[in-house]
Amino acid sequence: xxxxxxIRRPDPECTEPKRDSAAYxxxxxxxxxxxxxxxxxxxxNPDRALAHGVRLGYQxxxxxxxxxxxxxxxxRQAADLKGVTESEGLGPLVGRALNVYKDLGxxxxxxxxxxxxxxxxxxxVLQSKTEIEQRSDAGVNEVCAVEINSSHRTQVTLKLAxxxxxxxxxxxxxxxxxxxxxxxxxVRFSMEHATGVAMLHVDISAxxxxxxxxxxxxxxxxxxxxxxxxxxxxx
Amino acid sequence: xxxxxxxxxxxxxxxxxxxxxxxxxITTAFELTRPHHRGKYEVTLYQTGWRLGxxxxxxxxxxxxxxxxxxxxWLGFYENAFRLLRECYAELGRDPQACAIATWRDAFFADxxxxxxxxxxKGGWLSWLAHFPPAEGLPGDPLTTHNPFxxxxxxxxxxxxxxxxxxxxxxxxxxDAIACCDQFDGSALxxxxxxxxxxxxxxxxxxxxxxxxxxxxxxxxxLIEALAILEVALKxxxxxxxTLLTRAIEAVASSIRDRLEQFITADDDIRCKWxxxxxxxxxxxxxxxxRLLFDPRGLSVIxxxxxxxxxxxxxxxxxxxxxxxVRGLYDLALAYECGVAAxxxxxxxxxxxxxxxxxxxxxxxxxxxxxxFAPFYEILKKRGVRFNFFHRLENVxxxxxxxxxxxxxxxxxxxxFDVQARILGGGEYQPLIDVKGVPCWPSVPDYRxxxxxxxxxxxxxxxxxxxxxxxxxxxTLQVIRDFDxxxxxxxxxxxxxxxxxxxxxxxxxxxxxxxxKTVPTQAFQVWMREDMPRLGxxxxxxxxxxxxxxxxxxxxxxxxxxxxxxxxxxxxxxxFCNVLSDPAVEPDRSDTKYPETRRDEVRANAVxxxxxxxxxxxxxxxxRPGQFRWDLxxxxxxxxxxxxxxxGDRNFLSQYWIANVNPTDRYVLVLPGSxxxxxxxxxxxxxxxxxxxxxxxxxxxxxxxxxxxxxxRLAAHAIAxxxxxxxxxxxxHP
Numbered sequence: 001x002x003x004x005x006x007i008r009r010p011d012p013e014c015t016e017p018k019r020d021s022a023a024y025x026x027x028x029x030x031x032x033x034x035x036x037x038x039x040x041x042x043x044x045n046p047d048r049a050l051a052h053g054v055r056l057g058y059q060x061x062x063x064x065x066x067x068x069x070x071x072x073x074x075x076r077q078a079a080d081l082k083g084v085t086e087s088e089g090l091g092p093l094v095g096r097a098l099n100v101y102k103d104l105g106x107x108x109x110x111x112x113x114x115x116x117x118x119x120x121x122x123x124x125v126l127q128s129k130t131e132i133e134q135r136s137d138a139g140v141n142e143v144c145a146v147e148i149n150s151s152h153r154t155q156v157t158l159k160l161a162x163x164x165x166x167x168x169x170x171x172x173x174x175x176x177x178x179x180x181x182x183x184x185x186x187v188r189f190s191m192e193h194a195t196g197v198a199m200l201h202v203d204i205s206a207x208x209x210x211x212x213x214x215x216x217x218x219x220x221x222x223x224x225x226x227x228x229x230x231x232x233x234x235x
Numbered sequence: 236x237x238x239x240x241x242x243x244x245x246x247x248x249x250x251x252x253x254x255x256x257x258x259x260x261i262t263t264a265f266e267l268t269r270p271h272h273r274g275k276y277e278v279t280l281y282q283t284g285w286r287l288g289x290x291x292x293x294x295x296x297x298x299x300x301x302x303x304x305x306x307x308x309w310l311g312f313y314e315n316a317f318r319l320l321r322e323c324y325a326e327l328g329r330d331p332q333a334c335a336i337a338t339w340r341d342a343f344f345a346d347x348x349x350x351x352x353x354x355x356x357k358g359g360w361l362s363w364l365a366h367f368p369p370a371e372g373l374p375g376d377p378l379t380t381h382n383p384f385x386x387x388x389x390x391x392x393x394x395x396x397x398x399x400x401x402x403x404x405x406x407x408x409x410x411d412a413i414a415c416c417d418q419f420d421g422s423a424l425x426x427x428x429x430x431x432x433x434x435x436x437x438x439x440x441x442x443x444x445x446x447x448x449x450x451x452x453x454x455x456x457x458l459i460e461a462l463a464i465l466e467v468a469l470k471x472x473x474x475x476x477x478t479l480l481t482r483a484i485e486a487v488a489s490s491i492r493d494r495l496e497q498f499i500t501a502d503d504d505i506r507c508k509w510x511x512x513x514x515x516x517x518x519x520x521x522x523x524x525x526r527l528l529f530d531p532r533g534l535s536v537i538x539x540x541x542x543x544x545x546x547x548x549x550x551x552x553x554x555x556x557x558x559x560x561v562r563g564l565y566d567l568a569l570a571y572e573c574g575v576a577a578x579x580x581x582x583x584x585x586x587x588x589x590x591x592x593x594x595x596x597x598x599x600x601x602x603x604x605x606x607x608f609a610p611f612y613e614i615l616k617k618r619g620v621r622f623n624f625f626h627r628l629e630n631v632x633x634x635x636x637x638x639x640x641x642x643x644x645x646x647x648x649x650x651x652f653d654v655q656a657r658i659l660g661g662g663e664y665q666p667l668i669d670v671k672g673v674p675c676w677p678s679v680p681d682y683r684x685x686x687x688x689x690x691x692x693x694x695x696x697x698x699x700x701x702x703x704x705x706x707x708x709x710x711t712l713q714v715i716r717d718f719d720x721x722x723x724x725x726x727x728x729x730x731x732x733x734x735x736x737x738x739x740x741x742x743x744x745x746x747x748x749x750x751x752k753t754v755p756t757q758a759f760q761v762w763m764r765e766d767m768p769r770l771g772x773x774x775x776x777x778x779x780x781x782x783x784x785x786x787x788x789x790x791x792x793x794x795x796x797x798x799x800x801x802x803x804x805x806x807x808x809x810x811f812c813n814v815l816s817d818p819a820v821e822p823d824r825s826d827t828k829y830p831e832t833r834r835d836e837v838r839a840n841a842v843x844x845x846x847x848x849x850x851x852x853x854x855x856x857x858x859r860p861g862q863f864r865w866d867l868x869x870x871x872x873x874x875x876x877x878x879x880x881x882x883g884d885r886n887f888l889s890q891y892w893i894a895n896v897n898p899t900d901r902y903v904l905v906l907p908g909s910x911x912x913x914x915x916x917x918x919x920x921x922x923x924x925x926x927x928x929x930x931x932x933x934x935x936x937x938x939x940x941x942x943x944x945x946x947x948r949l950a951a952h953a954i955a956x957x958x959x960x961x962x963x964x965x966x967x968h969p
Contacts, residue, residue: 006646007249007719009925009953012917014960017934019533021969024384153642161531177746211742234920235636235740 145197150204152233158200160217160227168198169226174215181209187229202231210235248277251954252650252718254628255899256282257289258316258940259927260724261611262947265319267955268618276955277619279718281626281652283899284698285666285680286604287612289726290900291940293602294678298871299670299800301602302678302891304900305758305812306790308598308778309343309374311591312383313941314964315948317375323610334672335600335798342606344794345369345594350779352851353559355503360782360851363507363559364774372592378964383590510558517551518581524549527581533969534578541907542580559781566780566787568937569756569814569902576907579936582968586935590965596778598790601798604676609667613674624664625655625685625698627706628725633736633921634714644922645740647721648714653706655698657686670800701732701897702827720923722950727930728753728898732824743914750912751930753901755833757785758812759841759892760792762805763856763867767791770807770853770867783848785840786811805869811844814902815894833894841892842884903930903938910936916949925953934966941965 148154160169168191174184186203210233217227251267253260260280267276286292293303309316321339329337336342350364370383378384521537522528530536537545543556555561564584568575587595599606612622632649639645658664664684667674680698682688686707697703712718725733730748737744763770776791792808815837822829845863849856857863863884870889895901913932916925926946929938933946948963960966 005715006923008644008646008922009720009919010956012919012953015915015917015919016932017533017967019535019967019969020531021528021533024967024969177742212746232743 144200146200146202148202148204150202150233151206152204152208152210152235154202154204155232155234156200156202157230157232158217158227159229168220169217170220171200171217171229172215174213174229174231176209176211176213178211181211184208184213184215184231187215187231200229204231204233208233248274249954250717250719251276251278251722252712252720253278253280253722253724254650255289255724255726255928256280256287256292256608256622257724257726257928258291258607258943259929259931259947259950260289260722261287261608261615262319262944263722263724263927263950263954264615264620265323265611266948266951266958268615268620269957271957272955274619278615279621279623280615281623281628281650283625283627284655285624285664286676287608287622287666288604288676289943290895290902291603291607293604293676295602295605295668295670295675295799296678296871296891298802299675300760300762300871300891301605301795301799302760302893303602303758303810304893304895305756306778306788306810307603307940308346308596308790309940310587311345311370311374311594311597312586312965313374313597313939313944314378314590314592316940316944317373317597318964319375319944320607320610321375323614327610327614329610334674336606336673339375341600342610343597343599346596346598346776346778347594348775348777349563349595350774350777351559351563352779352782353507357503361503361507361559362774362779362852364777364779367588367591367595369594370592374592374597376592383592384965384968506554507559510552510555511560513551513555514546514558514561517546517549517555521545521549527969530969534582535910536578537581538576538578538910539908540577541574542577543574544907545577562781562787566813568905569754570905573752573754573814573904574907575905576910576936579905579910582935583937586965586968598778598794601673601795602675605670605673605798609674609676612667622663622666624666625658625707626710627653627655628729628733629653629709631721631723631734631736631924633740636740644920646714646921646923650712650718650721652710652712653704654708654710655696655706656680656688656691657707659684659686659688671798673798697830699897700827700830701899702822702824702829704824714923720925720954722925722927722954724927724947724950726753726899726901726928727751727903728901732898741920743912743920747912747914750906750909752904752906752909753898753930754904755815755817755900756812756895756902757815757837757840757893758810758895759786759837759890760808760810761845761867761887761890762796762801762869762871763807763809764803764805764869765855765867766806767793767853769855771855772853779852783844783851785813785815786844786848787813789852801869801871803869803873811841815896830894830896833896834892837892837894838887841890842887845887846884903928905937916946917953919953925950934963934968 144158144160146156146158148156168189171187171189174187175181176183184202184204186201186205188201190199190201191197213231213233215229216225217229218224219226253264264278264280267278286294288304290304291307293301296302317339320342324337324339324342331337331341347367347369348364349367350362353361353363355361372383525537527534527536540548543561546556546561547553564580565575568580568583616622628650630651631647632651634646634648636645665681666676668677668681669675682692685691696705723734727748730744731738734744738748767773767776772791776793778788778790780788782789788811790810792810793806795808796805815833842863846857846861849863850860856867865883865886868886868890870886872889910932913930913936914926915932916927918926927943927950928946929942931946931949933942933949935942935945945963945966948958949960949966952958952960952963
């Protein structure tokens with residue numbers, strides 16, 4: 001067989017979804033929501049929307065209280081419960097009171113809906129989220145280099161939240177699915193001070209069995225998990 | 236033209252072999268043969284037996300009746316599936332005058348109703364029926380209009396969901412079937428004068444109590460929704476508020492629960508609504524506690540938890556966790572007994588309720604084979620795809636590792652098939668039949684097209700049975716000579732049987748097969764001579780789940796009759812389905828009687844179910860509980876106006892039932908802790924092969940049409956770099 005004629009698939013750009021909610025949702029904040037719900041000028045003051053909802057709510061609450069007072073008055077007027085059941089006016093009264101609850105709930109929902117559809121609020125969320133991320137990024141480095149010393153064909157997948165410049169994470173032993181296979185223990189982080197880049201060193205013995213090894217990366221100071229390393233040794 | 240696809244010699248098409256004819260395989264074939272590629276890929280599809288469809292295959296039996304593998308309902312969020320189907324119908328260009336199913340709108344209709352059944356503490360069964368309002372747009376529309384994937388869209392749908400729950404849920408008591416339903420929804424929020432004039436003191440007090448309970452539910456719901464807004468608003472202001480926020484929400488949630496639990500749960504109508512709100516509340520607390528909105532892994536971060544366990548951790552009551560609403564969602568995913576990964580369950584619920592377009596459910600006007608696979612078959616044939624039916628894959632052979640050049644990846648060297656039957660004249664099998672002008676798949680093969688067909692029919696060859704290994708011949712496809720690239724579109728249940736070399740060499744494949752589990756399913760269909768109101772079901776046609784096992788899901792399918800071909804037209808049609816337990820010991824492949832044994836078991840289950848349980852739904856379908864009216868069933872061999880003397884449950888033999896026990900027919904489970912072991916169609920370990928199916932890591936790891944289509948599109952991307960990943964709707968959904 002002439003191997004040069006064999007067709008190969010191209011290498012994929014990625015093999016798993018990028019589930020970052022910021023990219024997925026927030027970038028679409030001002031995008032394509034139902035147009036009928038959007039304010040005409042595209043800008044809405046969230047305080048005003050909230051105040052409007054609260055004002056509507058208060059109106060219904062006041063009406064509810066008034067209805068309750070009328071109901072209580074009618075009940076007081078009834079000399080006994082037998083008389084109450086015979087009262088022709090009580091039924092509609094109870095019905096109106098129930099409708100007040102219905103209106104209250106509907107208004108509450110309408111107010112919330114007006115609020116959540118407010119582009120101004122959503123834009124504010126997006127803006128603030130970006131600010132939070134920028135603040136939390138201070139003092140950390142998202143770039144990480146990998147140095148592999150192996151005679152096997154080796155594939156390394158590192159999933160790491162972030163690497164702090166002041167405290168490097170620690171990698172626990174990486175285990176294969178088969179417990180009889182010795183774990184990988186020579187996997188560690190160091191900081192390349194010249195470049196300010198964290199380096200993951202992977203040293204694989206030539207005797208190591210081909211398999212998929214996985215291990216947890218923990219914060220060295222708190223021992224809390226902050227990522228995983230997966231190393232595939234391919235025969 | 237896109238030139239970033241598979242590396243290739245310049246002057247010949249790339250030969251792609253696709254194994255299997257389910258949703259994923261058909262999708263890959265459709266993508267690779269788009270005009271966009273200008274004939275770059277020459278596709279041949281290999282299929283066991285006589286029909287396409289995999290778990291979605293259907294056939295036409297006697298009287299042209301539709302015989303399915305189970306119940307298939309498409310959800311309004313199946314964006315990829317609808318998009319491709321709409322493109323297929325548009326390209327097919329059927330004549331509406333000649334074919335009753337000419338467009339995708341002919342093929343599907345919107346169904347806004349969902350129902351779940353719940354045993355009442357007062358005895359009997361309740362049915363909750365909810366009508367979900369239409370959402371803007373249609374599934375498969377471009378996302379440039381009515382994009383549901385925005386924070387605003389999700390919030391808007393949250394509000395709509397709450398509105399539906401509060402005003403649009405109707406509770407129906409089984410015993411009230413003939414009489415008016417007991418309503419306490421938006422359309423019935425009134426207590427008329429006549430009610431009170433004629434009632435007792437106790438009734439008045441009950442009405443007042445109900446009023447107060449409803450008021451409490453209303454205002455509490457508003458509070459819960461306000462909490463959701465509070466969460467987002469506070470998060471936007473400061474990163475340091477999270478712990479405080481979590482505590483605040485948990486405290487408020489706990490307080491709400493304490494106040495409401497005893498007060499409102501005595502009322503069936505309000506209890507059902509409260510249980511759903513309680514689940515929503517637990518999701519809200521969990522979203523904050525587990526940082527779901529901001530974790531780069533999205534909802535997958537909680538995939539190691541079982542969904543109910545996760546709800547319990549976040550404060551949901553035991554009653555809500557086991558409520559009809561939660562059981563109904565599990566039943567729709569065939570997952571109640573086995574559990575489901577929390578992240579995917581939450582993702583599925585969000586997609587189902589918050590991103591549907593048009594309607595929550597879309598139902599088919601004929602069999603899934605007829606409205607989905609026949610049009611795809613026709614269009615793929617037009618595009619030049621070759622179909623080799625009656626080809627049963629036996630082995631995927633890897634290249635000898637010793638022959639690999641340095642740095643060369645493993646690859647598939649050969650595909651070994653059993654040829655189940657030869658086609659007379661050596662041509663291609665023509666699989667479709669005509670039923671009332673609609674191209675359909677038959678329930679049995681057309682033996683007239685097969686060499687020695689009459690003998691095969693008399694000997695009862697079961698071409699779709701894993702246990703019937705009879706064959707007419709064998710054939711082996713060699714890489715380069717017969718194919719360049721392989722799309723392995725069989726289900727994971729078949730992997731241990733056809734990919735033994737993979738399992739021997741590759742630990743990842745071994746672990747995947749071990750962790751990604753499947754379960755058999757069972758289903759039956761009945762055609763009846765009385766309509767649903769006469770049987771005692773007075774509500775609109777509905778798909779109802781969380782009912783009594785072993786058939787917890789029922790769908791009223793009476794709309795299909797017009798597209799069947801009966802002499803005596805049935806007045807109602809009902810489909811039931813559920814999982815089927817596995818035997819303690821896996822049957823040996825030489826046990827050819829095994830499928831029939833399981834089928835007998837399903838028949839017995841169905842007969843028992845009709846005798847003892849169906850009266851909760853259709854009180855008039857029984858003479859008395861325990862005795863179904865078997866004369867209701869219509870035998871397709873009956874003449875018009877012929878009425879059978881009630882022959883007892885033997886009449887059930889004229890109906891349709893199935894035990895889906897073949898490895899490729901088994902339903903793929905979404906077990907907690909298992910999703911990370913799935914392999915993506917994008918994985919390039921074997922550089923001339925990709926995989927496709929709802930069992931792969933496709934971004935929406937659930938066993939459904941949408942997952943299969945997403946996987947098929949990913950497989951096409953793996954080969955051709957097209958469609959772009961960002962065009963696969965929902966792939967990157969958190």
